[in-house]
Amino acid sequence: MPASYLHGVETIEIDKGPRPVQLVKTAVIGIVGTAAAGPVNTPILVSNERDFAQFGEDIAGSTILDALQHIYQQKGTVCVVVNVLDPAIHKTSVVDEVVNVAADGSFRTSRPAIAAVSIKSANGATVYTAGTDYQIDLRSGRGQRIGNGAIAASTVAAPTQLKISYSYADATKVTPADVIGSVGASGQRLGMKALRDSYALFGFYPKILIAPVFASLASVSAELIATATALRAISFIDAPIGVTPQQAITGRGPAGSINFNTSSDRVGLCYPYLKAFDASVGYDRLRPLSSFAAGAQSRKDQDNGYWWSLSNTELLGATGVERPIDAMINDPNCEANLLNAAGVITVFNSFGTGLRIWGNRSAAFPASTHPKNFLCVRRVADVIAESLEYFTLQYSDRPLDNALVDDVVESGNRFLRKLKADGAIIDGRAWYDPAQNDPTELAAGHLTITYDFMPPTPAERVSYRASINIDYLNQLGKKA
Template identity: 50%
Template sequence: MPANYLHGVETQRVDRSPRAVNIVKSAVIALICTAPMGPVNTPTLLLNDKDGAAFGPDLAGFSCADALDAIYDQGDATVVVVNVLDPAIHKTTIATENSVVNASGQFKTAFPDVISLAVTASGGTPTYAVGTDYTVDMLTGRCQRTPASTIPANASLKLAYTYADPSKITAAEINGTIDAQGRRTGLKALADCYQLFGFAPKILIAPGYSTLATVSTELIAMADKLGGKALIDAPLGLTVAQAISSRGPVANSNFNTSNDAAMLCYPHVKVYDSVTDTVVLQPLSARAAGVMAAKDVEKGYWWSPSNTEINGIVGLERNLTAKIDDPQSEVNALNEVGIVTVFNSFGTGYRLWGNRTANFPSESGLSTFISVTRTQDIIDESIRYFTLQYIDRLQNQALVDAVVNSINQLINKLIGDGALLGGKCWYDVARNPETEFANGHLTFNYKLMPPPPFERGTFESELTSEYAASVK
């Protein structure tokens, strides 16, 4: 019955049209790290490498700048940074440190990110005044004798200072907590990302910390919750045999998991450090994350990151035998137990190598491929968010048709894009009994098949004399 009497004509708008399903962002990396600057325990969005300057320069002991450099070496990515270092808590005091003014009038602290500094002569007196006798860059700890300084040339000095100390960070602080006011820290702060930015990270890394089983388990759990992948690094110094063994019941092993939200990365990679002018070892996870994000942007989230060249590395922690037709090669042995590694053969450059998540080889088939499970995760989440606009509307045929048609339009588009080989959404009356309908509950079904990567090729070679007859 109409709500009001009307002797005339009216128009009632009926919405039966399908709606677009917006795909969630995939090329978003969550970086849990330590930085000398920037917000603490607050998810901070970086849209490009310039935004990373807010977290300070590359300083010894801090992981943020190195990781961002590794990511952006590979190409475009959106990064959510959670810096866990709080200088009010994570600090160390040096009571006495000897230093000498060099010929350029410079001296420095042994540790960077200085919070407070006192400079005296080697005998303890006099005390020199900052701004009058010397200037200081608190981030680097570098000091410069001023023209009017009372510090003698080439003087021996004593420094007393407090500095922010990333070595004070514990696994518990990486994992984070929820305080009495509901504020999240560390990894747990990633749960706030959707409310803050409208999307959640899909590639999670904690370089330098994911080698700890106490951290890797929480990183994997968060990735599982967010529908993403956690990139877990092997501890530094493992041999190939030890890395493979760590997939089994080894004490405190961070590789002993069968969760499809985990990607296991081995070995560390060699990178030139311009600050120290040396080659240093860095975790593979940051560069693997950058490769994944860049591949998402360039090709699509349904492409495997494997067999993609890694930029910015000059070597590996340990040389690995790599030959595409050798099942006994070390890179193949690592892939065989679900470890993503680096392929480096003649003329290939350094390539990320491996298609499988950590549920391989305990599981097999589509659900073990990185690209396939990422595709399913992203489509599933996109459909959930799309459905918000229909929640609490009246249950009727128009609503059912709109939902089914919308999802089928998405599936057809993804088939056209190459993200799916096929798929279909439908409403099954048998799955929706009267009791559930009356309780406000509708069940929709859909199936889909992302294309698995071409991981193994077999050529059957036959030697034959049948073409001899062509010789006249």
């Protein structure tokens, strides 16, 4: 019976039927580290190289700019960056640094990223005033004496030296606790925990997490793994600098002394460090493999698909390795294979191959033999689960009837068929299982939809079976 009388024509929209499932973003990289400038303990979106400038000068001990550089050498992507260096806290004071003044009146402090600047004459008798006697760029520490040419009334009489006192942003003051973070009294998430604000800010979470240099500490790597679990992401962590292959393998067990004693299927253990050219000093320096691995994974996601393993991908921008890793494609006893067998991702560098990241497995291997110990399989499972969860929001709290069940199941099956067509899974299906939907649960508003799937595993091992067949000798003496 209509709710009200109508003598005429009306249209009633029926909001039913299956709907498309939107894929979650997978190539987004989350970085926790240090930079001389930029917001502190706040997720910052980086989508191109122009965004690098907000992090200031590449000061000693900073990690964010280095990581971004090596990631973007692999391919441009979107990064969510959390800077934990607070210049108001992590600072060192310099008193009366003697600075030479060039003939054109320019000068520069020995450190960039400075604050609380005080400049006086070389003998200390005259204190100069900012804006009147000099101007200085706090980001770079570059200054200029005012008074050349037309401004003859300046009180600065062209000194050749100055004494400058200031404080500078000091990355060495950052502690593991700063990187790990906490929740402040006002509810603000600090440090690594701020990554959990990404969805509220940007509509997505980073799915590849790194904390270069800091993650070689057991406390930081443990928190990075916990964050990856909470965000349904994967993380890459490095062994400390100077570790040998034996120590990296030993580190997988209780007798080890490094941060590799984990069985998480959400972490790729990276060894060794790589060499990369540093333009600021003019020579190669050691850089964490994790930054390159994150960039390589993001590149694979964009070029091939999130179901592809990052293994056997050439690493761009790397000039060498911390120490040579013996690598042969057909030698089970070479160092690269022994590391992989222990669940450690390494570098393959043989004749004519270039530097390639080498290893498909997470730290869950070899303790776990489930296909999810392949990082790419783990990621496919995450993508399906999260995509379906977000999609189902539009059905939540509607009347639980056959129409709703049919819509959700058919939408899930269409999504899985699309993944099969893309190559992300071999096959999969979703269904309503009466055994999982007891009437008491349905009466409580609890609906359970079951699905299964199988992603393609990487062709990690290819075997040839060869034999000598003497029957081919029968061809001798026959005319072609």
